[in-house]
Structures are given as C-alpha cells and as structure tokens.
Amino acid sequence: MSFKDSxxxxxLSALRSRGxxxxxxxxxxxxxxxxxxxxxxxxxxRGYSGKLSPNTIIAGLDVSGMDPYSANLVIxxxxxxxxxxxxxxxxxxxxxxxxxxxLISGDLIEYVQFEVDTTIEKxxxxxxxxxxxxxxHLLIRSLQKKTNLNxxxxxxxxxxxxxxxxxxxxxxxxxxxxxxxxSNTYSGWSVGIDDGRPGQExxxxxxxxxLKQQLDKLKLSPIKLVLSYQEPKLSNSKASTYGEDALxxxxxxxxxxxxxxxxxxxxxxxxxxxxxxSKLITPDESGVNIGKEKFNEFLDEIAxxxxxxxxxxxxxxxxxxxxxxxxxxxGLSINRDEIYDSFINYPFSEPTGDIDIFTTIIEPExxxxxxxxxxxxxxxxxxxxxxxxxxxxRRINIQNGVxxxxxxxxxxxxxxxxxxxxxxxxxxxxxxxxxxxxxEKIKPEIGxxxxxxxxxxxxxxxxxxxxxxxxxxxxLVVSYYNDERNGNPGTDATIYEPAPDYxxxxxxxxxxxxxxxxxMNRNSLQFTFWGxxxxxxxxxxxxxxxRWIPVGETIYRETTDLEPGEEKCQAKHIGAxxxxxxxxxxxxxxxxxTRFTSHYRPLPEICLVGVEELSSEDxxxxxxxxxNTNKKVEN
Numbered sequence: 001m002s003f004k005d006s007x008x009x010x011x012l013s014a015l016r017s018r019g020x021x022x023x024x025x026x027x028x029x030x031x032x033x034x035x036x037x038x039x040x041x042x043x044x045x046r047g048y049s050g051k052l053s054p055n056t057i058i059a060g061l062d063v064s065g066m067d068p069y070s071a072n073l074v075i076x077x078x079x080x081x082x083x084x085x086x087x088x089x090x091x092x093x094x095x096x097x098x099x100x101x102x103l104i105s106g107d108l109i110e111y112v113q114f115e116v117d118t119t120i121e122k123x124x125x126x127x128x129x130x131x132x133x134x135x136x137h138l139l140i141r142s143l144q145k146k147t148n149l150n151x152x153x154x155x156x157x158x159x160x161x162x163x164x165x166x167x168x169x170x171x172x173x174x175x176x177x178x179x180x181x182x183s184n185t186y187s188g189w190s191v192g193i194d195d196g197r198p199g200q201e202x203x204x205x206x207x208x209x210x211l212k213q214q215l216d217k218l219k220l221s222p223i224k225l226v227l228s229y230q231e232p233k234l235s236n237s238k239a240s241t242y243g244e245d246a247l248x249x250x251x252x253x254x255x256x257x258x259x260x261x262x263x264x265x266x267x268x269x270x271x272x273x274x275x276x277x278s279k280l281i282t283p284d285e286s287g288v289n290i291g292k293e294k295f296n297e298f299l300d301e302i303a304x305x306x307x308x309x310x311x312x313x314x315x316x317x318x319x320x321x322x323x324x325x326x327x328x329x330x331g332l333s334i335n336r337d338e339i340y341d342s343f344i345n346y347p348f349s350e351p352t353g354d355i356d357i358f359t360t361i362i363e364p365e366x367x368x369x370x371x372x373x374x375x376x377x378x379x380x381x382x383x384x385x386x387x388x389x390x391x392x393x394r395r396i397n398i399q400n401g402v403x404x405x406x407x408x409x410x411x412x413x414x415x416x417x418x419x420x421x422x423x424x425x426x427x428x429x430x431x432x433x434x435x436x437x438x439x440e441k442i443k444p445e446i447g448x449x450x451x452x453x454x455x456x457x458x459x460x461x462x463x464x465x466x467x468x469x470x471x472x473x474x475x476l477v478v479s480y481y482n483d484e485r486n487g488n489p490g491t492d493a494t495i496y497e498p499a500p501d502y503x504x505x506x507x508x509x510x511x512x513x514x515x516x517x518x519x520m521n522r523n524s525l526q527f528t529f530w531g532x533x534x535x536x537x538x539x540x541x542x543x544x545x546x547r548w549i550p551v552g553e554t555i556y557r558e559t560t561d562l563e564p565g566e567e568k569c570q571a572k573h574i575g576a577x578x579x580x581x582x583x584x585x586x587x588x589x590x591x592x593x594t595r596f597t598s599h600y601r602p603l604p605e606i607c608l609v610g611v612e613e614l615s616s617e618d619x620x621x622x623x624x625x626x627x628n629t630n631k632k633v634e635n
C-alpha cells in the first residue's frame with residue numbers, strides 16, 4: 001500500500017470513528033431529554049392522582065383538576081339553588097313553580113335524588129388507570145378532548161304529580177266512559193246508558209322526560225305540560241249491548257258471603273243486596289266489568305271483622321333483666337282475589353248457596369319457641385337524641401314509632417329496614433299529620449318526626465358496631481339531629497317512604513333485641529341493642545364541619561290558602577358540609593373505618609302571602625306581593 005493509500009484509509013477510519021461518536025452523543029442526548037420529558041409528564045400526571053382530569057365537565061360545570069370533595073361542593077351549590085327555587089311548569093300559558101322538596105317538621109323531603117358521588121367517581125375512572133403509563137396516556141388525551149358527563153338523577157314522579165295537581169286542580173278533565181243507569185220498579189230491574197264524554201289529560205311521560213334531561217344538566221327552564229285530547233275507550237252503542245248481562249248479575253243477588261271458622265265457633269255472614277251489586281257494575285271494552293276497587297271496599301268491611309295481624313315474639317328489658325315477653329300469635333288474612341273470582345263467576349254458574357270467604361293463616365316471623373335460646377346476654381350499644389322543642393303531633397309520632405320498634409327481634413344475618421318496621425305511615429297506624437308548605441299550598445302531611453327515630457337508630461347501630469347498609473343524612477341542619485357532644489350536624493339519618501331508608505345488618509351470630517325508650521320528662525330518646533358481643537369495639541368521632549353555607553334572601557309566594565294579607569313562613573336553615581369517621585375494631589384484624597360525609601342545603605325563609613287571586617307577575621319580592629294584595633283587597 002502506498003503512502004497515499006494508507007493516508008486515505010486512516011482518514012476514512014477517523015471520519016467513521018468521529019461520525020459514530022457524534023451519532024452516539026445525539027442518541028444519548030435524545031434519550032436523556034426523552035427521559036426528562038417522561039419524568040416530567042409522569043410527575044405532572046401524579047398531580048392528578050385521585051383528581052378529575054383536565055377538560056372534565058359535569059352537568060355543565062368545569063371540575064377539571066378538582067378532588068372529589070371540591071367537585072362535590074361546586075355541584076352541590078348548583079343543586080341547592082335548584083331545590084330552593086324549584087322548577088317552572090307551563091300549563092296552557094300559565095307558569096307556576098313546582099317545588100322539588102317539602103319541609104315536614106324540620107325534615108326536608110326531596111323529590112329528586114342526584115347521584116353526585118357516583119357521577120364524580122365515574123368521571124375519575126374514565127381518564128385514570130392503575131398503570132402509570134396508561135394513566136399518562138389517558139390524561140394527555142383528555143387535554144385534546146373534553147369529558148362531558150351529566151348527573152345520574154332519579155325522580156319521585158308521584159310526589160311531583162301531586163304538586164302539579166295541587167296547583168292545577170281543575171285543568172285535567174279525563175274522558176268519562178259510558179255508565180249503566182239502573183232502575184228498579186214493580187216489574188223488575190231495567191237498564192239504560194249514560195253516554196261517555198271526551199276529555200283531556202296531562203301528558204306526563206313527555207314532561208318527566210324533559211324534566212329529567214334538564215336536571216341531568218342542572219339547567220332548568222320552563223317546561224310545558226301538554227294536555228292531549230282523550231276519547232272514551234268504549235262507544236255508547238257498544239256499551240248498550242252489555243245491558244242484558246248486567247241485569248243477569250243484578251238478578252243473581254242478593255249474594256251472601258260466609259266465613260266458617262273452626263268447629264264450635266259461630267259462622268259469620270255478609271250480604272250484598274241487588275242495589276249494592278248494581279253500584280259495582282260498569283261496561284268496558286270486554287263486556288260487563290265488576291269493579292275490583294269498589295268490590296274491595298265491600299271486602300274492607302269484612303276484613304275489619306276477620307283479619308288479625310300476626311305478632312312476633314317480643315322481649316321487654318328493664319335494668320338489664322327480662323321483665324316481660326309477648327307471645328307470638330298467628331294472623332288471619334282474607335284472600336281477596338279468590339273471593340272476587342267467586343263473586344264474578346257466581347251469576348253465570350247456576351248459583352246455589354253462599355259464597356265462601358277464603359282465608360289464609362299468617363305465621364309470625366319470630367315464634368315463642370325461637371326466643372328460648374336467642375343469645376341475648378348483654379348491651380351491644382346505646383344511642384340517644386333530643387327532640388326538645390318539638391310540636392305536639394311530632395311528639396305523638398315519635399312515641400308511636402317507639403311503640404312499634406320496642407321489643408323487635410332481629411335474626412342473625414338479617415338486614416333491618418327502618419321504613420319497613422315503621423310503615424304504613426297512616427292515621428290508622430297511629431301517625432298524625434302536620435301542616436306543611438308545598439309550593440304555594442298549605443297541606444297536611446302524615447308522619448313528621450320519624451327522622452328522629454332514624455337518627456337515634458343510626459347512632460345506636462354505630463355504638464353497637466353493626467354493619468351499616470344504607471344511610472342518608474337530612475337535607476337541612478336541624479337542631480333535633482345535631483350531635484350531642486359538640487352540637488355539630490353530621491351524625492343523623494333520614495327516612496321517608498319509599499326512599500331514603502335506613503338499613504343495617506345484624507352481622508353477629510345471635511339475635512339482636514331492639515329496645516326503644518322515650519323519656520318524655522327530658523324530651524329524649526334512648527335506643528339500646530341487646531345481644532351477645534363477639535369482642536368487637538366500635539366508636540364514632542365528633543362530626544367536623546368543613547364549611548357553613550349562608551342562606552339567601554327571604555322568598556315570598558302568593559297563595560289563596562290564606563286570608564288576603566295573612567303571612568305564613570317556614571324557618572330558614574343555614575347550610576353545611578360535615579364528616580365523621582365510624583370505626584370497628586375486631587380481634588386480630590386491622591380497624592375498619594368508614595367516613596360518612598354529609599351535605600346540608602341552605603334554605604332561605606319562605607313565606608306565603610295570602611291573596612284573593614294569584615297574579616301572573618313573577619316577582620317574589622315582599623313589596624310586589626304586598627302591592628298585589630292591596631290591589632285585590634281594594635277591588
């Protein structure tokens with residue numbers, strides 16, 4: 001190789017070596033920068049751990065980067081406004097406010113359930129993953145695309161309908177079906193037809209669909225409730241062809257219904273006269289209809305004389321000793337469907353004799369033999385609450401609830417429902433009504449005060465260390481339910497049929513006895529759960545209020561339920577957010593701690609001002625209502 005060739009070879013080698021070195025440096029620098037960038041991005045993504053991703057919108061509210069608690073506050077503030085103002089409904093051009101809740105004896109019963117926590121959890125899961133790199137990818141993607149979620153909402157349709165009918169009581173006129181006209185003369189029964197008439201009915205399906213869609217987005221605007229024209233289902237001419245069958249049924253009377261008790265006891269009988277039978281008969285599309293609801297009214301009288309509720313065995317304890325027990329007893333129920341079937345078939349089956357009243361024996365859930373070995377040896381826990389300042393009917397309802405609960409036995413493994421134990425919430429079951437403000441109406445509601453029972457049961461459950469299945473705090477801060485240790489809200493539970501309910505599970509291996517006591521001399525309740533301890537210890541700390549929420553200005557609404565110029569107001573309630581921890585300690589296991597958070601809505605004072613006639617002006621200031629009242633009084 002010549003010198004020249006050797007020189008070129010060495011130069012080429014050097015160039016190659018230097019080129020390789022530069023490439024290596026470039027790759028190294030790139031990798032370092034990439035690592036720095038990735039580290040920064042991972043650090044950035046960790047900042048969103050447990051928080052909502054960028055560009056997260058829930059019900060139109062920007063909650064990006066918020067933790068669940070902060071997002072909940074933002075959403076609840078908007079919901080509070082909705083509950084305060086209600087929803088505007090438009091019926092034939094007349095607009096009125098439909099309340100979405102009712103204040104009963106300090107308990108705000110809400111007709112809408114907003115699943116705020118569930119929606120927030122769903123929003124967090126959409127753009128988060130346990131794998132940090134997938135989590136980073138999802139978060140970066142969220143920067144480019146918004147995550148829009150609506151709230152999950154449940155409506156109590158029947159309560160809202162009741163409010164609508166109260167405000168527009170004379171608008172809906174349903175079509176009337178043809179009716180039989182019977183007459184009884186010396187020559188016997190004859191039948192004619194009272195013609196059916198068209199009418200109009202509310203189209204509730206479309207209304208509730210629109211209301212739910214608006215509440216999902218927390219954006220309310222007036223909703224029209226449309227009326228649809230309604231023709232009778234049965235023509236007058238067709239109804240007249242059923243007249244002969246109707247006469248056959250009447251002429252089969254009078255009909256006697258007989259109950260035959262055990263041997264040696266006197267038979268009981270009830271009779272339906274031909275006139276009474278004629279009042280049960282109506283024509284319908286399939287022929288002659290014997291109204292089941294009307295027939296049940298006749299059976300109600302029989303039931304009052306025959307039916308008996310079954311009774312569970314109960315224990316009563318005083319000073320840690322059993323002082324009395326109530327034996328279990330069977331109940332008796334009439335079989336309404338079987339009696340009805342016999343009744344409608346009777347006229348067309350060559351009737352002879354009487355119609356039997358079929359009955360069923362109802363056995364108690366807990367029999368006297370079951371209490372021989374219940375394992376009730378000691379106090380599991382005690383809960384208390386004060387109802388000082390409660391009005392008369394509230395006190396009576398509380399005492400009635402105590403009577404229904406005292407002595408109940410809860411089998412091991414069973415889930416106890418407080419609503420089921422206290423219902424039906426009727427006058428017949430011992431409850432009294434209270435007058436409440438519902439929109440622009442003042443109406444009686446039965447059962448006020450039972451949330452005192454719910455709160456006391458909740459505290460007893462926690463002091464007993466039992467498993468809590470379902471609990472909802474009250475919507476308002478009410479002194480009756482504030483914690484007795486520091487006076488803060490947070491350790492309460494509300495109930496209302498059908499929801500919310502308070503439920504707990506007897507997760508011990510023995511029965512739990514529910515002892516309920518009402519110390520009227522000091523206006524307080526004390527509930528005690530008896531059973532057999534398995535060594536667990538339970539406690540709950542004093543509630544902490546994280547913020548108090550001020551109330552708005554007084555709201556004034558016109559009403560014709562009061563004399564012109566008369567005023568009736570419901571008290572204002574400051575709002576709050578609170579929490580506390582419930583802890584169960586068992587042997588050889590880590591303590592189980594559950595955090596209960598509560599949001600209490602601020603409710604301004606709402607006053608109804610009596611007027612002779614409701615105005616069309618949408619101005620809730622006191623001055624405007626006074627002017628309207630004065631004008632109408634002068635006229």
